[in-house]
Amino acid sequence: MFELPQFQEQPRERADAARNRERILAAAGTLVAESGIDSVSMEDVAKAACVGTGTLYRRFGDRAGLAFALLDDQTKDFQDALIAGPPPLGPGIPAAQRLHAFGAGFLDLLETHAPLMVAAAPSVKESAGVLGLYSTHLRILLEEATPHLDPRYTAEALLAMLDPAYHLRMRRLLGYSLDQLVAGWDGLIDAITATPRP
Amino acid sequence: MFELPQFQEQPRERADAARNRERILAAAGTLVAESGIDSVSMEDVAKAACVGTGTLYRRFGDRAGLAFALLDDQTKDFQDALIAGPPPLGPGIPAAQRLHAFGAGFLDLLETHAPLMVAAAPSVKESAGVLGLYSTHLRILLEEATPHLDPRYTAEALLAMLDPAYHLRMRRLLGYSLDQLVAGWDGLIDAITATPRP
DNA sequence: CACGTAAGCGGAATCGATTCCGTTTACGGG
DNA sequence: CCCGTAAACGGAATCGATTCCGCTTACGTG
Numbered sequence: 001m002f003e004l005p006q007f008q009e010q011p012r013e014r015a016d017a018a019r020n021r022e023r024i025l026a027a028a029g030t031l032v033a034e035s036g037i038d039s040v041s042m043e044d045v046a047k048a049a050c051v052g053t054g055t056l057y058r059r060f061g062d063r064a065g066l067a068f069a070l071l072d073d074q075t076k077d078f079q080d081a082l083i084a085g086p087p088p089l090g091p092g093i094p095a096a097q098r099l100h101a102f103g104a105g106f107l108d109l110l111e112t113h114a115p116l117m118v119a120a121a122p123s124v125k126e127s128a129g130v131l132g133l134y135s136t137h138l139r140i141l142l143e144e145a146t147p148h149l150d151p152r153y154t155a156e157a158l159l160a161m162l163d164p165a166y167h168l169r170m171r172r173l174l175g176y177s178l179d180q181l182v183a184g185w186d187g188l189i190d191a192i193t194a195t196p197r198p
Numbered sequence: 199m200f201e202l203p204q205f206q207e208q209p210r211e212r213a214d215a216a217r218n219r220e221r222i223l224a225a226a227g228t229l230v231a232e233s234g235i236d237s238v239s240m241e242d243v244a245k246a247a248c249v250g251t252g253t254l255y256r257r258f259g260d261r262a263g264l265a266f267a268l269l270d271d272q273t274k275d276f277q278d279a280l281i282a283g284p285p286p287l288g289p290g291i292p293a294a295q296r297l298h299a300f301g302a303g304f305l306d307l308l309e310t311h312a313p314l315m316v317a318a319a320p321s322v323k324e325s326a327g328v329l330g331l332y333s334t335h336l337r338i339l340l341e342e343a344t345p346h347l348d349p350r351y352t353a354e355a356l357l358a359m360l361d362p363a364y365h366l367r368m369r370r371l372l373g374y375s376l377d378q379l380v381a382g383w384d385g386l387i388d389a390i391t392a393t394p395r396p
Numbered sequence: 397c398a399c400g401t402a403a404g405c406g407g408a409a410t411c412g413a414t415t416c417c418g419t420t421t422a423c424g425g426g
Numbered sequence: 427c428c429c430g431t432a433a434a435c436g437g438a439a440t441c442g443a444t445t446c447c448g449c450t451t452a453c454g455t456g
Contacts, residue, residue, distance in 0.1 A: 011432090014422055014433060016435085041411085043412075046436090054417095058433095127371060150385060156372070160361060161358045163358060163363075165319075176351070184355065188355060188390070191344075192390070209403085214405085214452070215405095249406080252444095255443090256405080260443080
């Protein structure tokens with residue numbers, strides 16, 4: 001009786017498990033920072049964290065899940081800024097301006113984290129969670145800025161242009177500069193937020 | 199003397215090599231048609247083609263290369279139609295209409311071949327060759343239809359929305375129907391081809 | 397037709413991701 | 427403090443992709 005509301009239906013993480021989670025994230029963070037996600041194997045991480053490979057998988061599901069956990073750390077700031085930060089990323093100004101800021105900010109993240117994002121993409125959490133957040137964010141802005149386009153679809157379309165694999169193709173294979181990509185985004189936002197033909 | 203112009207600087211493919219190429223493509227085509235690219239391993243293909251795995255790799259480079267070769271077969275028609283077929287896919291009508299037709303046609307290809315396209319995406323040939331073709335095609339249409347947007351960038355942006363991984367996300371995860379995707383594409387094309395604010 | 401050689405061959409070996417399973421450990425209850 | 431049990435461990439086993447390498451064969455030449 002007098003029980004507290006049952007959040008945390010899961011029996012709470014065991015102390016050793018929590019310690020290992022930290023170790024793994026720390027080790028993985030260091031290794032990835034040193035040589036890039038693509039040259040770090042799961043066994044490398046396990047060894048550096050003094051942990052068996054099984055522990056990596058129990059904790060993070062798979063390689064994509066680990067990449068996602070790493071990414072989440074380094075991206076939370078951006079997400080918070082979207083929701084509750086100061087303009088132009090956060091609320092308080094016209095949606096069109098926030099769309100521009102979102103593009104610039106996301107492209108900036110991509111510049112640093114695109115390879116990690118590519119590695120995290122197959123993760124279930126990624127697809128369901130973060131992408132959903134960005135998609136919702138864009139949809140809400142678009143509802144205000146482009147009454148003549150389907151906001152739900154258009155949000156996804158814009159997200160496609162911020163796909164990390166696509167970004168790497170643009171930057172490395174096709175030789176676009178970051179500035180050109182920002183300019184391209186801005187042009188597109190202007191085009192879809194312009195008043196349609198009278 | 200009196201030599202013919204030296205195209206085919208490569209000494210021509212050996213007879214047994216050509217035979218094996220056919221065998222492999224045939225076997226792979228059957229297996230993929232039966233159970234989908236994702237449940238077919240390189241060894242499955244090698245066995246079905248009565249060939250060593252080494253032969254697969256010498257001929258196609260890697261899994262993505264094999265997927266690409268398979269795809270190319272099943273896609274050549276579409277590519278030809280773009281360049282020399284009858285309208286609305288081929289030339290002869292206003293660019294805006296051809297942009298709509300391109301989207302509908304490509305989405306139709308995706309409906310059938312998206313998983314194969316995902317598998318082919320890492321291939322060097324894919325990135326350089328076919329994507330380049332589509333990108334060029336779109337660029338040319340956009341030059342005519344959207345004088346106020348950078349055609350080169352916009353072509354790539356539109357291609358991002360036809361990315362096979364993105365398409366699978368829209369269809370399977372987010373539950374969009376093919377019709378909705380076509381409608382979304384059409385709306386976007388209309389938006390960017392509309393006369394900008396007077 | 398016999399020969400030389402480069403191209404092609406097959407399948408064993410290697411490498412990394414992921415799964416399995418017998419053993420160890422944290423920790424709530426007695 | 428002692429026990430029982432579920433959670434967590436670690437690393438061996440498995441699986442598929444890719445590489446390696448010693449052997450075979452097509453085919454241009456004499």
